[in-house]
Amino acid sequence: MIETDRLLVRPPVEDDRARFVELFTDEAFTVWSGGVHDVASANERFDGMLVLADAVPYAKQPVIEKDTGTIVGYSGVGTVVFEGLDRLEWGWRFVPAVRGKGYATEATKALLDLADSQGNGEMLCIIATGNNPSMRVAEKAGFHKWRTHVWDEAPGQDTQLLLRSIGAGGEPMLAPNPNG
């Protein structure tokens, strides 16, 4: 459990499922993503969060607002295949009601401190071109622009690829091997 001034950040547990299904099926929460989920795919996405959190201590974590005790978003890594590498990729997402309060930056910096203490490598972050609030969070968390990329799945939307050294930096950080 990580505690900051206003937030708690901790690995997801089964009891968080209903809240994340609610969030993943909400259009306002899933803006600037691959799209809103239905209940089945929201559950699958939450299953994926639980599995990755078992292997990576800074996998996507619920962020809880201390004042209300409510899960208001997440920060941490997921995985993405890019140019043949199954990479870790950092992301963040918060409910509209709390945006603009600095929560994404506060939670992300705290979790990045944990990542920095766990190993060395190069972390990827992908942000749709035009998502300026997210670009600001990335900058404040120490990511820098690498290149622009258009994904085959979304030919109409340019994305910005950003990088940040974790620990002493090094090779691209990869998703855990499911075969150990």
Ligand SMILES: CC(C)(COP(=O)(O)OP(=O)(O)OC[C@H]1O[C@@H](n2cnc3c(N)ncnc32)[C@H](O)[C@@H]1OP(=O)(O)O)[C@@H](O)C(=O)NCCC(=O)NCCS
């Ligand atoms: C992106 C997001 C996570 C940011 O969360 P947040 O808690 O509001 O972030 P912060 O308050 O820490 O920082 C937001 C920054 O963007 C800035 N910002 C807000 N609106 C902006 C805009 N329209 N253009 C440029 N910058 C903007 C804020 O001023 C702030 O920067 P500052 O500290 O220099 O003032 C949140 O807006 C969100 O969940 N958006 C929808 C989902 C999403 O886009 N996720 C990221 C996908 S890559």
